[in-house]
Amino acid sequence: MEKLYPVMMNLNGKKAVIIGGGKIALRKAKGLAGTGVKIVVVSPGIREELFKLHDVVWKQKEFEAKDIKGAHLIFAATDNKAVNEYVCQCAEANQWVNDTSKSERSDFITPxxxxxxxxxxxxxxxxxxxxxxxxxxxxxxxxxxxxxxxxxxxxxxxxxxx
Ligand SMILES: C[C@@]1(CC(=O)O)c2cc3[nH]c(cc4nc(cc5[nH]c(cc(n2)[C@H]1CCC(=O)O)[C@@](C)(CC(=O)O)[C@@H]5CCC(=O)O)C(CC(=O)O)=C4CCC(=O)O)c(CCC(=O)O)c3CC(=O)O
Ligand SMILES: NC(=O)C1=CN([C@@H]2O[C@H](COP(=O)(O)OP(=O)(O)OC[C@H]3O[C@@H](n4cnc5c(N)ncnc54)[C@H](O)[C@@H]3O)[C@@H](O)[C@H]2O)C=CC1
Structure with a gap:
């Protein structure tokens, strides 16, 4: 793998889409909370704590390509690796995807x-x-x-x- 580049991002007014509503989705959403980013969670089910987080909009459905339209950051955080891979495939070249189940497929990772x-x-x-x-x-x-x-x-x- 090429070396990674560390950066502190100002996400105010940007859009982050998290696919999946479980434990890892919650962890990523907590990390984003308070940054001013708009968080959209796409998942048939969602943890209560995640649902209650500020700045979270829940789309109760299975992932489709159109769900990541206009997203700056995308987190593929379902418990289905094939779905996570599909999310990566659907992303445009200028979007940033974190596949939480496969680091080599990610455009960025969270420390x-x-x-x-x-x-x-x-x-x-x-x-x-x-x-x-x-x-x-x-x-x-x-x-x-x-x-x-x-x-x-x-x-x-x-x-x-x-
Ligand atoms: C690449 C990365 C991508 C990303 O998620 O951004 C990634 C990927 C993966 N993690 C996996 C497993 C675990 N991850 C944790 C914990 C954390 N993981 C975090 C980050 C990252 N995890 C990024 C690299 C960070 C770096 O640079 O080193 C932390 C630091 C921060 C955060 O989550 O934001 C957070 C600690 C939070 C804290 O501070 O407490 C634990 C332990 C635990 O949960 O207690 C386990 C179980 C033990 C184990 O497996 O090691 C798997 C296998 C999944 C599977 O089995 O399918 C993958 C997939 C793969 O490796 O390809
Ligand atoms: N990066 C990291 O730090 C870690 C990553 N992982 C990875 O994260 C994955 C998720 O783990 P958890 O959150 O614990 O699982 P979980 O079972 O708590 O949550 C999975 C979520 O995915 C949703 N989902 C399933 N199919 C979907 C679809 N087609 N479209 C949208 N949402 C869908 C479910 O409704 C559920 O909300 C694991 O499979 C593992 O590969 C696991 C541990 C640490």
């Missing part, structure tokens, strides 16, 4: 994340071991504690004075 307001630490193994990314996150959570919010604000203030 393990530590967030302290403006401070964001993203940890990735380039898809090699999500489990390790999660373990490292847990290990680093104490090192980068809530105080960091204030440290960032302090540095930002000092910077703005210049």
């Amino acid at each position: 393990a994340v530590i967030r302290r307001d403006k401070f964001i630490l993203a940890i990735s193994t380039s898809g090699a071991s999500p489990e390790l990314a999660k373990e490292l996150k847990i290990e680093l959570e104490n090192r980068y504690d809530n105080k960091l919010e204030y440290t960032v604000d302090m540095y930002a203030k000092r910077r703005n004075k210049k």
Whole structure:
């Protein structure tokens, strides 16, 4: 695989479509929540917690190609790998797809994340071991504690004075 490029995205006003309404769909939606992105979930069934999330619109149906029209980000998160593969096939070349069941098929992947307001630490193994990314996150959570919010604000203030 080619090397991956890390980036922090401003998703305000963009559209993300998640195919599937289960555990992994919920995890991806939680990561997107609060970014200002419009989240559409396409799935015959949906977890209650996902349904209740802010900014989520649920289309109760099985996936069809037209469901990803106009989407900037697409998450193929069904428990059916053939459906996930079909989602990838349906995407236009200028759309970004994350196949949660097959990293090599993805245009982007989501890292393990530590967030302290403006401070964001993203940890990735380039898809090699999500489990390790999660373990490292847990290990680093104490090192980068809530105080960091204030440290960032302090540095930002000092910077703005210049
Ligand atoms: C490529 C990637 C694509 C993507 O999902 O974006 C991907 C892919 C896959 N994950 C799989 C399995 C598991 N994933 C987790 C957990 C997490 N997975 C996350 C990210 C990523 N997972 C991306 C790479 C990240 C990197 O750069 O390293 C985390 C970090 C963040 C997040 O989910 O947003 C989140 C931790 C959240 C946290 O911080 O707590 C666990 C453990 C658990 O759930 O507790 C397991 C079970 C153990 C195991 O299998 O290792 C499978 C097999 C599926 C199958 O069996 O079919 C695939 C498919 C494949 O490998 O091809
Ligand atoms: N990337 C990651 O971090 C991980 C990815 N996975 C992958 O994610 C997949 C999903 O896992 P879970 O969310 O736990 O499964 P789940 O069983 O909780 O949810 C599956 C969802 O897919 C929906 N679905 C099924 N067929 C569909 C169709 N044709 N169109 C639209 N929606 C459809 C179901 O209604 C259900 O809501 C797994 O099969 C696995 O391959 C699993 C673990 C971690």
